[in-house]
Amino acid sequence: xxxxxxxALPLLAALAxxxxxxxxxxxxxxxxxxxxxxxDAAAIQGVLDDVxxxxxxxxxxxxxxxxxxxxxxxxxxxxxxxxxxxLVVFNLRLRHPDQEPPARP
Numbered sequence: 234x235x236x237x238x239x240x241a242l243p244l245l246a247a248l249a250x251x252x253x254x255x256x257x258x259x260x261x262x263x264x265x266x267x268x269x270x271x272x273d274a275a276a277i278q279g280v281l282d283d284v285x286x287x288x289x290x291x292x293x294x295x296x297x298x299x300x301x302x303x304x305x306x307x308x309x310x311x312x313x314x315x316x317x318x319x320l321v322v323f324n325l326r327l328r329h330p331d332q333e334p335p336a337r338p
Contacts, residue, residue, distance in 0.1 A: 262324070301328055309322070
């Protein structure tokens with residue numbers, strides 16, 4: 234009986250560390266597009282429009298099968314005084330296989 238517990242406890246600990254076996258949240262990634270620190274609203278809107286239309290990949294080609302992901306604007310991040318920049322950050326969520334891709338204009 235002690236041998237069963239010696240095997241079961243590490244297995245239970247490993248399962249607990251992994252979290253739940255079923256996840257209701259799809260896998261999410263974060264990618265960004267850098268802009269000049271003094272970028273105006275028109276430049277930011279241009280990036281948002283290009284990403285939404287599929288003309289610009291916010292991950293710069295780092296993700297294979299990018300069309301399997303939905304892209305949502307997340308936030309704007311600013312650099313510090315030493316390295317001034319502006320990042321337009323996007324969240325990418327893996328689309329369910331049965332879900333149709335969003336219609337692009």
